[in-house]
Amino acid sequence: MAEIETGMTREEHFSEEDWVDFARQQGSMEQHARLARHLDGGCERCRPTVEFWQAVRGLAGQEASYRPPEGSSARPGRSSRFGGPKGSSGG
Numbered sequence: 001m002a003e004i005e006t007g008m009t010r011e012e013h014f015s016e017e018d019w020v021d022f023a024r025q026q027g028s029m030e031q032h033a034r035l036a037r038h039l040d041g042g043c044e045r046c047r048p049t050v051e052f053w054q055a056v057r058g059l060a061g062q063e064a065s066y067r068p069p070e071g072s073s074a075r076p077g078r079s080s081r082f083g084g085p086k087g088s089s090g091g
C-alpha cells in the first residue's frame, strides 16, 4: 500500500514572508519550487501577494541600474604623496 500525495487536497497557502523570499529569489530552491508550483496551480489568493513583492523588488532594482551621467571632469587619479610638512623635531 502506498499512497502518493499528489496535488493539494487541502487549502494550504503560504505566508507573506514566504512570498517575499520568493520574489527576492531567496531561500532554498526546494521552497522556491513549492511556491512556484503553488502559483502554477492558479491560486488567486497568493498571486496578488507575489505580484506585489515582485513589483517592490523591481522598484528596488532600479536604484542599482541608475548610473551617474558621463563627463565627469574629476577622474580618479591616484597620487599618494609620502611625507609632509608635518614632523619637526630637533636634529
Ligand SMILES: [Zn+2]
Residues within 6 Å of the ligand: 012, 013, 014, 038, 043, 044, 045, 046, 047
Ligand atoms: Zn495560495
